[in-house]
Amino acid sequence: MSAAPWKAKVDDIITQQGRVKEVLLPCLGAIQEVSGYIPQPAISYLQECLDVPSVDIYGVITFYGMLTTKQQGKYVIRLCNSLPCHLNKSENILRVVERKLGIKAGETSPDGKFTLETVACLGLCDKAPAMMINDKSYGNLTEATTQEILAELNG
Amino acid sequence: MEKILTKNIDKPKASDIEVYLAGGGYQALPKALSLKPEGVISEVKKSKLVGRGGAAFPVGLKWDFTRKESTQPRFIVCNADEGEPGTFKDRVILKNDPHLLIEAIIIAGYAIGADKGFIYIRGEYYDEIEAVNNAIQQAKQKGYLGSNILSSDFSFDIQVYRGVGAYICGEETSLIQSMEGNRPCPDDRPPFPTQSGFMDKPTALNNVETLANIPSIINRGGDWYSGIGSPDSPGTKLFCLSGQVNKPGLYELPLGITLGELIENYGSGVNGKLKAVLPGGVSSRLLTDPEVKLDYKDVARAGSMLGSASVIVINQDTSIVDVARNTVEFFTHESCGKCSICREGTRQAREILTRMANGNGSAGEIDLLLELGEVMYDTACCGLGQAAMNVPTSAITLFRNEFEQKVR
Ligand SMILES: Cc1cc2nc3c(=O)[nH]c(=O)nc-3n(C[C@H](O)[C@H](O)[C@H](O)COP(=O)(O)O)c2cc1C
Ligand code: SF4
Ligand code: FES
Numbered sequence: 097m098s099a100a101p102w103k104a105k106v107d108d109i110i111t112q113q114g115r116v117k118e119v120l121l122p123c124l125g126a127i128q129e130v131s132g133y134i135p136q137p138a139i140s141y142l143q144e145c146l147d148v149p150s151v152d153i154y155g156v157i158t159f160y161g162m163l164t165t166k167q168q169g170k171y172v173i174r175l176c177n178s179l180p181c182h183l184n185k186s187e188n189i190l191r192v193v194e195r196k197l198g199i200k201a202g203e204t205s206p207d208g209k210f211t212l213e214t215v216a217c218l219g220l221c222d223k224a225p226a227m228m229i230n231d232k233s234y235g236n237l238t239e240a241t242t243q244e245i246l247a248e249l250n251g
Numbered sequence: 252m253e254k255i256l257t258k259n260i261d262k263p264k265a266s267d268i269e270v271y272l273a274g275g276g277y278q279a280l281p282k283a284l285s286l287k288p289e290g291v292i293s294e295v296k297k298s299k300l301v302g303r304g305g306a307a308f309p310v311g312l313k314w315d316f317t318r319k320e321s322t323q324p325r326f327i328v329c330n331a332d333e334g335e336p337g338t339f340k341d342r343v344i345l346k347n348d349p350h351l352l353i354e355a356i357i358i359a360g361y362a363i364g365a366d367k368g369f370i371y372i373r374g375e376y377y378d379e380i381e382a383v384n385n386a387i388q389q390a391k392q393k394g395y396l397g398s399n400i401l402s403s404d405f406s407f408d409i410q411v412y413r414g415v416g417a418y419i420c421g422e423e424t425s426l427i428q429s430m431e432g433n434r435p436c437p438d439d440r441p442p443f444p445t446q447s448g449f450m451d452k453p454t455a456l457n458n459v460e461t462l463a464n465i466p467s468i469i470n471r472g473g474d475w476y477s478g479i480g481s482p483d484s485p486g487t488k489l490f491c492l493s494g495q496v497n498k499p500g501l502y503e504l505p506l507g508i509t510l511g512e513l514i515e516n517y518g519s520g521v522n523g524k525l526k527a528v529l530p531g532g533v534s535s536r537l538l539t540d541p542e543v544k545l546d547y548k549d550v551a552r553a554g555s556m557l558g559s560a561s562v563i564v565i566n567q568d569t570s571i572v573d574v575a576r577n578t579v580e581f582f583t584h585e586s587c588g589k590c591s592i593c594r595e596g597t598r599q600a601r602e603i604l605t606r607m608a609n610g611n612g613s614a615g616e617i618d619l620l621l622e623l624g625e626v627m628y629d630t631a632c633c634g635l636g637q638a639a640m641n642v643p644t645s646a647i648t649l650f651r652n653e654f655e656q657k658v659r
Contacts (some may be wrong), residue, residue, distance in 0.1 A: 118450075120432030125374065125415050148432070156436045159587075161416030162374050178336035180493035180563055181534050182577045216581055217336035218375055221493035221561075222500045224344055231377035236599070 102127040102138050122158060124163055136139070154193045161215060169204045169211035171231055171249055175227040178217035186225035190214065192242045210249075255467045255479075255487050256460065257503045260347035268381045268389040269351035277395055277601045279466035283358045284403045290319060291362040297473025299485050304330055304458030305531070305558045305634070307484070307547045313455055316445040317363040321455035325365040328430075328449060328456045329356055331372040331379075335532035336581060337561030340489035340501055341459035345379035346370065348463075349386035354408060354623075355462035357395060363455050368409045371426055374416055383411055390644040401535035419471060422633055423456045425587065436589040437633035458559075460489055481507030481546045490545070492654050494529075495522040499627065509548075511541030512562060519610040523566030527649065529559025533578040534638035536645035538567075553644070571650045572657050575643040576604040582639035593636030596627045600643060613656035617647055 105126040113119045120142065127138045134157055143150045157163045173193060177186050193198055197210050204211040219224035223235020236247060259265045259274055271277070277423045283291050296311030329352065333341040344352055356368045367525045372380050377460055380508055387409055390396045398406040418430045422437050427449050431434035448454025463487060488506045490513055493499045497519035504513070510528060516519060527537040529617060530545065537556040543553045544589050550557040565574060583597040603616045624640030631637045647654055 109370035118430060121415065121429060125413050125640060128415070139258075146432075152434075156432065159417060159434050161650065163415050169411065178581055179529075179574065179577050180337050183494045183563070183569060183574075215336060215416075216585060217338070219339040219342050220335050221337050221339050223564075224499070225368065228375060236492075237647075250298075 101130045133164050160179045170209050172211045173229050174213050174215040177214045180221035181224040184224040187227050189237050189242050193237050196246050256463050265347045276646050281467035283469050286320045286364045294473040298468045298476035303460035304619045315451050317453045325453040326358045327365045327368040329370040331459045334418040334421045337493050337532040337563045338559045340491050344463050346382045349383045351463050355465040369412050371412045373414045386457040418586045436587045480505030483548045484546045488560050491561045495566040496564040497522050506546040507544050510543045525565040527565045529563040531556045532561035536641045571646045571653050573608050575646045576608045578642040590632045593631045607657040614658045617654050
C-alpha cells in the first residue's frame with residue numbers, strides 16, 4: 097500500500113526544519129495543497145510528530161480560510177466581495193457563478209468539481225471585480241467573461 | 252518624478268537577478284556592509300522613513316530598539332500578508348522586483364544583528380511566493396545570502412513563510428503567533444515584538460514597501476531621501492487607487508499630493524460624481540474634501556488615516572449605508588474573536604446595517620452605532636476592533652440623512 101501523498105510533504109518539511117511547532121502551519125498548508133483538505137489521519141500524524149494536542153491543531157485549521165477538513169472541489173473558486181469589488185458589482189458575478197454551477201457560496205458541487213467561496217480582498221482591486229480559481233487570478237470580470245471562464249473549466 | 256519603488260517593475264524579466272544587477276541592484280549591500288550596523292541605522296533615521304504597513308512608525312527607531320536588545324538571536328520579519336481591502340501594492344514588488352526586497356532584508360538583518368529573516372506572504376499570492384523563492388535561490392548562488400556574505404563576517408538567510416487566509420495575521424503580534432503555530436490572536440503590547448517577538452526573541456517587523464525603500468536610502472543617503480515629498484513624511488508612496496474611478500491602478504507618487512490630483516491626474520477622474528473616498532482602505536474614515544493632502548499628518552488632521560494609502564473612490568450613485576454594511580461584513584468575518592466587544596460588536600453592527608440597507612432599520616439604531624463605535628475604539632484589544640466601525644460612524648457623521656431615510 098502506498099502512503100498518503102501528503103505524508104511525503106510533511107516528512108520533507110520536518111526533515112528540513114525540525115519537529116517543532118513552528119512547522120505546523122507550513123505542514124497544514126502543504127497537506128491542504130496536495131489533498132484538497134486536511135484528512136483526519138494527517139491530524140493524528142502531526143499530533144504525534146510535533147507533540148501538539150489535536151484540539152490545538154483543529155483550533156488552527158478552523159481559524160484560516162484556506163484550510164478545511166472537508167474535501168474541496170477540484171476547482172476552488174474564490175470570488176472577492178470586499179468593497180472595491182463590491183463597488184464594481186461583484187454580486188452580479190456571484191449570481192452568474194451560482195446559477196451556472198448550481199451551488200451557493202460555501203458549497204461544493206455534488207460531482208466534486210467546484211467549490212465556491214466568497215472571500216475578502218485578493219489584492220486584485222485594480223482589476224475589480226476579481227476572483228481566483230485555484231492558483232490563477234481573473235480580473236475585470238463581466239458576466240460574459242465569467243461564463244466563458246466557467247465553460248472552459250467544464251470543458 | 253524619479254521612481255524609487257517601481258523603477259524596475261515594467262522591465263522584461265524584472266524578477267531575474269541579472270536584470271536587477273544591470274539596473275544597479277545589490278550595490279547598497281556592500282555599501283551597508285562597509286558601514287557599522289549603527290551607521291546603517293543612523294542613515295535610515297536621517298531618511299525619516301516611516302512604516303508603510305499602516306502604523307507609520309519610524310523605521311530607524313524600530314531597528315534601533317531591536318538592535319539594543321541584548322538577547323540573541325534576533326529576527327527580521329517582512330510582513331507580506333497584504334490583506335486590507337483596496338491594497339495591492341506589496342504584491343507588485345514581490346512579483347516584479349523580489350530582489351529589491353531581498354537586498355533590503357539582508358541590509359535590515361545586518362543593521363539589527365539578525366542572522367535570519369522571514370517573509371510572511373499571504374497564501375493566495377501563489378505567483379509572488381514562487382518569484383520570491385526563486386529570487387532567494389539566485390541570491391544564494393551569487394553569494395548575497397548564506398555564510399560570509401561578500402567575504403564579510405556577516406551570515407544571513409531568508410525563509411518564506413506562507414499564510415493560509417486570515418486578514419488578522421497582518422497584525423504584527425498575530426503574524427508572530429501564526430508563525431509559531433498557534434491560533435493567531437493578537438497579543439497585548441507591551442512587550443513589543445522588538446523586545447519579544449518570534450520565539451520570544453527581539454524581532455523587527457516591517458512591511459514590504461517600507462523595506463523596498465532601504466536600498467535607495469543606503470545608496471544615496473538619508474538626507475537625499477528626506478528631501479523628497481512632504482517634509483513631515485518624506486519619500487514616495489505607492490498609492491493603490493480603486494473603486495469607482497476611471498483608471499484604477501498603482502501609482503508611485505511623493506507623499507503630500509492632494510486627493511483630487513491623484514484621482515484626476517492619475518486615475519482619470521471619478522467614474523460618476525465624487526461622493527466620498529476612503530484614503531486608507533476600509534479601516535480608515537470617509538473623506539469628502541479633494542483638497543486633502545495625502546500624507547500621514549494631513550490625512551489625520553482631516554479626521555482619517557492614510558494607513559497603507561489604499562484609496563477607494565465612491566461615487567454618488569452608491570448607497571453609503573450599503574458601503575458601511577459591506578465593510579462591517581468584512582470585519583465580522585475577520586474578527587479573531589478574542590475580545591467579546593469586537594466579536595459581538597461587529598456582529599451586532601452587521602445585523603443593524605443589513606436591516607438598514609434593506610430599509611428596515613429603527614431610528615434609535617443610528618446613535619447606537621455611533622456609541623458602539625466609540626466603545627469598540629476604546630476597548631478593543633487590537634487595531635481591527637478599533638477600526639471596524641470607522642466607515643459606519645464616519646458615514647453617519649457625513650451622510651446622516653441617508654441613514655435616516657432607511658429607518659422608521
Ligand atoms: C488588523 C491589522 C491588519 C494589518 N495588516 C497588515 C498587513 O497586511 N501588512 C502590513 O504590512 N501591516 C499590516 N498591519 C500593520 C502591522 O501590525 C505592523 O504595524 C506593520 O507590519 C509594521 O511594519 P511597518 O512599520 O513597516 O509598517 C496590520 C495591522 C492591523 C491592526
Ligand atoms: S479587537 Fe477583534 S481582532 Fe483584535 S484581538 Fe480583539 S477580537 Fe481579535
Ligand atoms: S477588493 Fe476585491 S480584490 Fe481587493
